[in-house]
Amino acid sequence: MTLQSAPASPQPARARTDSSAPDAPRRRLRFPSAFTVLIVVTVAVWALTFVIPAGRYDTEDGSPVPGTYHSVELTTGFWERLKDLFLAPVNGLYGVTDAGTGLTAPGGTGSFAGAAGVFLFILAVGAFITVTMRTGALTTGVARLAQRLHHRRTLLLVVLLTVFSLGGTTYGMAEETLGFYGLMIPLMLSLGYDRMVAATVVMVGAGVGTLASTVNPFATGVASDSAGIGTGDGIVLRLVMWVCLTALAAAYVVRYARRVTEDPSRSLTPLTEDDLRIKAEGGEAAKLTSRQRTVLGLFATTFLFMIFAVVPWSDLHVTFLPTLGWYFPELAALFIVAAVAVGLVGGLGEKGTVNAVTAGAGDFIGAALIVMLARGVTVIMNNASVTDTILDVLQSAVADTSSGVFAVLMFAVNLPLAFFVPSSSGHAALAMPILAPLADFAGVSRALVVTAYQSASGWVNLVTPTSAVVMGGLALAKVRYDRYLRFMAPLMGALLVAVAGFLALGAAVR
Numbered sequence: 001m002t003l004q005s006a007p008a009s010p011q012p013a014r015a016r017t018d019s020s021a022p023d024a025p026r027r028r029l030r031f032p033s034a035f036t037v038l039i040v041v042t043v044a045v046w047a048l049t050f051v052i053p054a055g056r057y058d059t060e061d062g063s064p065v066p067g068t069y070h071s072v073e074l075t076t077g078f079w080e081r082l083k084d085l086f087l088a089p090v091n092g093l094y095g096v097t098d099a100g101t102g103l104t105a106p107g108g109t110g111s112f113a114g115a116a117g118v119f120l121f122i123l124a125v126g127a128f129i130t131v132t133m134r135t136g137a138l139t140t141g142v143a144r145l146a147q148r149l150h151h152r153r154t155l156l157l158v159v160l161l162t163v164f165s166l167g168g169t170t171y172g173m174a175e176e177t178l179g180f181y182g183l184m185i186p187l188m189l190s191l192g193y194d195r196m197v198a199a200t201v202v203m204v205g206a207g208v209g210t211l212a213s214t215v216n217p218f219a220t221g222v223a224s225d226s227a228g229i230g231t232g233d234g235i236v237l238r239l240v241m242w243v244c245l246t247a248l249a250a251a252y253v254v255r256y257a258r259r260v261t262e263d264p265s266r267s268l269t270p271l272t273e274d275d276l277r278i279k280a281e282g283g284e285a286a287k288l289t290s291r292q293r294t295v296l297g298l299f300a301t302t303f304l305f306m307i308f309a310v311v312p313w314s315d316l317h318v319t320f321l322p323t324l325g326w327y328f329p330e331l332a333a334l335f336i337v338a339a340v341a342v343g344l345v346g347g348l349g350e351k352g353t354v355n356a357v358t359a360g361a362g363d364f365i366g367a368a369l370i371v372m373l374a375r376g377v378t379v380i381m382n383n384a385s386v387t388d389t390i391l392d393v394l395q396s397a398v399a400d401t402s403s404g405v406f407a408v409l410m411f412a413v414n415l416p417l418a419f420f421v422p423s424s425s426g427h428a429a430l431a432m433p434i435l436a437p438l439a440d441f442a443g444v445s446r447a448l449v450v451t452a453y454q455s456a457s458g459w460v461n462l463v464t465p466t467s468a469v470v471m472g473g474l475a476l477a478k479v480r481y482d483r484y485l486r487f488m489a490p491l492m493g494a495l496l497v498a499v500a501g502f503l504a505l506g507a508a509v510r
Contacts, residue, residue, distance in 0.1 A: 035366075035369070035373065037421055038373040038374055038377070038421065038426060038430070039373070041377055041430070042085070042088055042373065042376060042377050042380065043085070045377050045380055045381060046081070046084070046085045046088075046380050048386070049081070049381065049384035049386050052384075052386040052389055052390070053071060053386075053389055054071065054072050054073070054074050054384060054385035054386060054389065055070060055071045055072055055385060055386075055388050055389045055392065056070065056072050056385055056388045057388045057391070064391065064437050064440060069388060069389075069392045072385050074384065075101075076103070076383070076384075081383075081384065084379070084380055084383050084384075085380065087105070087106065088373075088376030088377065088379060088380055089372055089373055089376045090106050090376075091104050091105065091113070091114065091375075091376055091379040092114060092372040092373060092374070092375035092377075092378070092379060093114045093115060093116055093119060093375070094106055094112075094114040094116045095112075095113045095114045095379055096108040096109065096110050096111065096112055096113060096114075097110045097111050097112075097113045097382075098110045099111065102382075102385075104379045104382060104383055113375075113379060113382075114372075114375065115225075115371050115372055115375040117225075117327070117328035117329055118221070118222055118225055118328055118368075118371050118425075118429075119368045119371060119372060120328070120332045121217060121221070121328045121332040121335070122217070122218065122364050122367050122368040122425070123332075123360075123361040123364055123365065123368055124331075124332040124334075124335035124336045124339070124361075125171060125217055125218075125335050126360040126361050126363050126364025126365075126367075127335065127336065127339045127357040127358075127360035127361045128302065128335040128338050128339040128342070128360070129171065129360060130357075130359055130360025130363060131339045131340075131342050131343045131346070131348065131353060131356040131357060131360060132295060132299050132342050132346075134343075134348060134352070134356045135291070135292060135295045135342065135343075135346030135347065135348065136292060137288070137291075137292035137293075137295040137296050137299070137346065138296070138299070139180070139183065140286055140287075140288055140292055141288060141296050142160070142180065142183065143183055143286070144286075144287070144288055145159065145160070145163070153191050153192070153193075153257075153261075154257075154258075156191070157253060157254050157257055158250045160184075160201050161201050161204065161205035161246070161249065161250045162246055162250065163205070164177065164180075164201070164202055164205030164206040164209065165205045165206065165208055165209030165242070165246045165249070166209060167206055167209060168205070168206040168207065168208065168209020168210035168211075168213070168216070169209040169210065169212055169213050169214045169215075169216060169238075169242045170209075170214065170215060170216060170306075170307075171217065171218075171303065172210050172217065172218040172219055172424065173206045173209065173210070174206065174210065174469045175363075175469060177202050177203065177206050177469065177473060178472055178473060178476060180202050181198070181199070181202060181473060181476040181477050182476070184198040184199075184201060184202055184477075185198045185477060188201070189275055192261045193257050193260055193261065194264075194267045194268070194269045194275075195269040195275070195477050195479050196256070196260075196267070196268050196269045196479055196483070196484070196487055197253065197256065197257045197260065198477055199473060199477035199484070200253050200256075200487065201253060202473065203462075203469075203470065203473050203474075204249050204252075204253060204462070204488075204491070205246075207458060207461065207462040208245050208246055208248075208249040208458070208462075209242065209246065210424070210454075210457075210458045210461070211454070211455055211457075211458025211459055211462070211495070211499075212238060212241040212242035212245045212246070212455070212458070213242075213454050213458070214235055214238045214239050214242055214307070215231055215232070215235070215303075215306060215307050215310060216424075216454070217231075217331070218424050218425045219425070219428060219453075219454040219457060220238070220450065220454055221328070221331075222371060222428040223428035223432050223450040223453055223454060224447070225328065226375075226378075226428055226429050226433050226436065227432045227433075227436035227446045227449065227450055228436065228446070229436075229447055229450070230310065230312060230325070230327070231310040231327075232310040232311035233312065233445065233447040233450075234445060234447025234448060234450060234451055234506075235311055237447075237448075237451060237502065237505075237506045237509075238451055240502070241451075241455075241499075244502075245495065245498060245499075248491075248494060248495070248498060249491065249495075252490070252494070256487065268483045268486060268487055269478075269479055269480075269483060291345060291346055291347050292346070294346075295342050295345055298341060298342050298345060299342065302334065302335065302338040306326075306331060306334065306335075308321070308324070309326035309330065309331070310324075310326055310327075310331070311323075312325070336357075339353075339356075339357050339360070340353060340357070343356055343357070367423060367425050367426075368425075370423045370425055370426035370429075371426060371428075371429045373426065374421075374425075374427075374430040375429050377430055378429070378430070378433045381434075387433065387434060390434055391434060391437055391438065394434070394435075394438055395438060398438060398442060401442070402507075403442055403443060403444045403507035403508065404507045404508055405504075406438075406439075406442040406444060406507065407444065407448055407449075407452055407503035407504055407506060407507040408452075408500050408503055408504060410435060410448075410449050410503075411452040411455055411456050411499060411500065411503055412456075413435065413456075414427070414431060414435075414452060414453045414455075414456030414457065415456045415459070415460060417430070417431055418456050418459070418460035418464070419460050424454065424457045424458075424461070427453070428450075428453060428457075431453060432449070432450070432453065435449050435453065436449050436450070444506075444507050445506075448503065448506050448507060451502075451503065451506065452503055455499045455503070459495060459496065459499065462488065462492065462495075463484075463488055463492065465481065
């Protein structure tokens with residue numbers, strides 16, 4: 001925890017004789033950022049490598065062979081281990097694992113172990129999204145959609161929540177949602193709803209979409225890379241989950257919205273005088289220009305092509321579509337090219353496009369650095385040969401469970417990790433190298449472990465106070481956190497049961 005003092009009062013201090021009311025600044029506990037958490041985890045894991053016995057599994061095609069775990073003797077001394085701690089972030093970005101020694105270090109020869117490909121891909125996606133937002137096409141498009149469905153309130157709620165959910169499942173829409181509250185609040189108030197409906201259409205929509213990510217690069221992509229599988233592996237189960245969980249969330253929000261319109265006294269956020277004024281001032285949305293229509297087409301086409309490029313169509317027995325097998329290098333190039341195309345078509349010009357690309361990469365550098373730090377933790381464990389030791393302990397714990405119970409256990413294990421590391425990318429890079437191989441022992445697909453991780457991360461991030469998206473969105477919507485929790489409690493329970501059911505079903509089908 002970090003302590004932050006409240007700002008001092010500008011008035012001169014006065015002497016007090018009442019000892020029960022000290023004139024001292026209040027201090028508030030604040031949860032540390034994901035960066036601080038990962039730095040603490042890095043140092044803690046490094047210290048534990050001196051206590052945890054070193055050991056390894058024999059491997060076959062990159063997977064550990066059950067029953068082959070054995071102790072090994074480390075050849076590295078204290079100073080080499082200290083150097084590993086110092087170089088952990090660098091190794092996490094572009095470390096190379098030597099085939100002979102099995103040690104990872106920058107500038108060596110062997111197999112690439114760093115997250116440089118993921119790092120660049122995150123920056124490319126950030127550039128693409130920021131360029132699209134600066135053209136105004138996304139904001140105007142949502143506003144026009146809302147205006148067209150203005151007289152079909154229920155349909156409008158479902159469509160808007162589905163649009164935000166689509167953003168969550170495809171590219172992990174999160175911080176981008178903050179720009180839509182100014183649009184949603186007057187719209188929902190004018191329809192007779194309250195601020196809770198406005199907030200949850202955006203927050204729950206994008207959050208449930210992220211929970212059931214299909215090709216979200218920041219969750220599914222990073223986790224699949226860390227698990228050693230393709231992003232398209234397991235996409236059928238995740239697609240079914242997305243459809244069903246989005247429908248569940250939409251039904252829940254619509255049910256509350258109807259209750260509010262029928263009996264305003266049941267609203268968790270009763271209308272204020274300011275709300276009544278905003279409701280009366282509701283204006284008309286601007287029309288989409290031909291440029292903006294083209295931009296929206298390019299935006300949708302880029303994500304559709306990404307899905308097409310990563311899905312292993314041959315494994316799904318779809319013979320009329322070629323399996324491209326694209327991975328992070330190709331996808332990064334796709335989003336860089338698409339960002340430039342959107343900027344030029346959207347009328348930003350050469351200078352505006354370049355500025356938007358660099359600004360977008362800058363906005364997403366935090367997520368990229370978190371992946372780098374988390375991968376550095378993995379390198380420390382691998383160089384100390386303790387990853388397989390931890391894996392052996394976990395394997396013993398789940399050895400006698402059925403595949404369905406195993407899948408649910410993977411979901412449960414990731415819940416506390418999601419709270420302490422709210423970054424989906426950092427969580428994936430930290431947990432997947434250890435958890436994914438457990439699927440080999442349990443006889444299930446590694447893609448199921450990825451699905452369990454991202455479901456846990458998405459579920460927690462719907463309500464966690466450590467999320468800037470949740471707390472920032474509620475602040476913009478002027479919805480109290482305790483009332484939001486009261487609204488979300490039944491939905492969180494329903495989502496928990498539904499996710500556990502889908503994971504058990506996925507294990508059974510396998």
